[in-house]
Amino acid sequence: MRNSTKLIILAVVAIICILLYGFYDIKGGFDYAFPRRMMRVGAMIVTGFAIAYSTVVFQTITHNRILTPSVMGLDSMYEVVQTLIYFLAGSMSIWVLNQYLNFAVAIGAMVLFALFLYRFLFRADKHPIYLLLLIGMILGTLLGSLVTFLQVLIDPVEYLSLQNRLFASFSNIKVELLYIAIVILLIAFIYGYRIMGQLDVMSLGRENAINLGINYDRLVMNVLILSSVLIATSTALVGPITFFGLIVANLSYQFLVTYKHSIHILGAGLMSVIALVGGQFIVEHVFEMSTTLSVIINFIGGIYFIYLLLKESRAAG
Amino acid sequence: MIEIKGLTKKFGNKPVVEDVSVTIQPGSITSFIGPNGAGKSTLLSMVSRLLDADTGEVLLDKNDVKQWKSVEFAKRVSILKQANFINVRLTVRELISFGRYPYSKGRLTPEDEQFVEQAMDYMNLTDMQDKFLDELSGGQKQRAFIAMVIAQDTDYVLLDEPLNNLDMKHSVQIMKILRKLVDELGKTVVIVLHDINFASVYSDYIVALKNGKVVKSGPTNEIINSDALREIYDMNIPVQEQNGCRICVYFNSH
Numbered sequence: 001m002r003n004s005t006k007l008i009i010l011a012v013v014a015i016i017c018i019l020l021y022g023f024y025d026i027k028g029g030f031d032y033a034f035p036r037r038m039m040r041v042g043a044m045i046v047t048g049f050a051i052a053y054s055t056v057v058f059q060t061i062t063h064n065r066i067l068t069p070s071v072m073g074l075d076s077m078y079e080v081v082q083t084l085i086y087f088l089a090g091s092m093s094i095w096v097l098n099q100y101l102n103f104a105v106a107i108g109a110m111v112l113f114a115l116f117l118y119r120f121l122f123r124a125d126k127h128p129i130y131l132l133l134l135i136g137m138i139l140g141t142l143l144g145s146l147v148t149f150l151q152v153l154i155d156p157v158e159y160l161s162l163q164n165r166l167f168a169s170f171s172n173i174k175v176e177l178l179y180i181a182i183v184i185l186l187i188a189f190i191y192g193y194r195i196m197g198q199l200d201v202m203s204l205g206r207e208n209a210i211n212l213g214i215n216y217d218r219l220v221m222n223v224l225i226l227s228s229v230l231i232a233t234s235t236a237l238v239g240p241i242t243f244f245g246l247i248v249a250n251l252s253y254q255f256l257v258t259y260k261h262s263i264h265i266l267g268a269g270l271m272s273v274i275a276l277v278g279g280q281f282i283v284e285h286v287f288e289m290s291t292t293l294s295v296i297i298n299f300i301g302g303i304y305f306i307y308l309l310l311k312e313s314r315a316a317g
Numbered sequence: 318m319i320e321i322k323g324l325t326k327k328f329g330n331k332p333v334v335e336d337v338s339v340t341i342q343p344g345s346i347t348s349f350i351g352p353n354g355a356g357k358s359t360l361l362s363m364v365s366r367l368l369d370a371d372t373g374e375v376l377l378d379k380n381d382v383k384q385w386k387s388v389e390f391a392k393r394v395s396i397l398k399q400a401n402f403i404n405v406r407l408t409v410r411e412l413i414s415f416g417r418y419p420y421s422k423g424r425l426t427p428e429d430e431q432f433v434e435q436a437m438d439y440m441n442l443t444d445m446q447d448k449f450l451d452e453l454s455g456g457q458k459q460r461a462f463i464a465m466v467i468a469q470d471t472d473y474v475l476l477d478e479p480l481n482n483l484d485m486k487h488s489v490q491i492m493k494i495l496r497k498l499v500d501e502l503g504k505t506v507v508i509v510l511h512d513i514n515f516a517s518v519y520s521d522y523i524v525a526l527k528n529g530k531v532v533k534s535g536p537t538n539e540i541i542n543s544d545a546l547r548e549i550y551d552m553n554i555p556v557q558e559q560n561g562c563r564i565c566v567y568f569n570s571h
Contacts, residue, residue: 213391
């Protein structure tokens, strides 16, 4: 089967999921429910593409298919920022109430964190990749502990409000942020259009990429900033979903045989939409909200992550 | 012209390349030889801007390599390192097409396709152009990478031990192709070689390194003699003349 056929199939499935989610079992007024559902679908599409896009490009610059921005601790950074804001300023402060301000602070902190990681990634040819993975995980744990520490200190009422922000949820999407997220995603895609070819060359490894005239170090830094902005966007919109990017990116590598990033980003993005919209449909209508989508995603993703680790270690040994 | 001036590189406190100055003669094959750890590959990496030098400079047409725009440099100088691990699945043709990236940014023109065809033809890869790289033997893979560099069509071709993993037949084949690139197309080839006899038979100039320093450099016939080789390798190496080629018989020396 050709890649274009596969992409069309994915697109059709995604549209079916969206229609199903939009029209199935609408109770109450159609005029009330339908726009709300479409708003959620919009958020899921933006989130799905943002995560797929950031993971695929991140894995190319790190030359590794197990690393994702989330595994490296970018998600935890978001939690730290939010917790610190609640801890220092409180839930009624402008830093929380003004969504845009809150969003800007979160993005800024995550980009800074990415640049900090870059100092390690920069020497990726000297450090073995599992060291990077360890550094990322340890940082993630460190930040996680910091979050817990601050959370036990703050007021329980504040904590509830904070928790609402930190749990990934597609039922409780911050609609105000949706438009700004769409703008960010569009800008990211326009920038991406310019660097797709360079990323393809990047897959040949650092030395071959430099040989072919890629300004390697600058591209790595730009892509790192790009993927942290995308992760920040999706996290601000729905909350952290750690393993999701890992699943869709790797499924795309298996499903679509090509070196072209444009195709993998599109493929992984469509798979994200299918998984998120289809998954949310199942959560709402089959499980009747007795669980949340992020729990299911992290459960499946965690298992898949272990499978990939075992597979890679077998390939290496 | 490529001029290397006072190049030094330290890893930690240990100098790997120390104050090396060499001028590469255009339109010739220059071989870097020397014992393991002499700094040959490090030197080549600095010339091709894969690695930054601590001090000293490399000039391409009188301009510092670091001042060149990456894309323009990639049209003049190409480099192929020894280990090429790729984690995407590529066909031979796709890989070779990447050689045209500096010119066409991924959208191949008919002229680019012609260079790709020609490179495949040169390396005898036309029959297997649709095979995936992971289906090839080490030698075939190596040839595909060399074809990519040939498709890149640069004046200078730098190769870091391209004969690794290759059997005798393919080693000879590749050295003959490099000779052809120089004699027919006027390219300049700089090559790190382990096998001193290939250096002796095919190169015009030899630069011998030892402990990061140039111990000998000059036309091949000045280097391939027992006195010079003793200085480079600390071995007693008899040199025999065979059909006009100087062959070093080092196998049972002491």
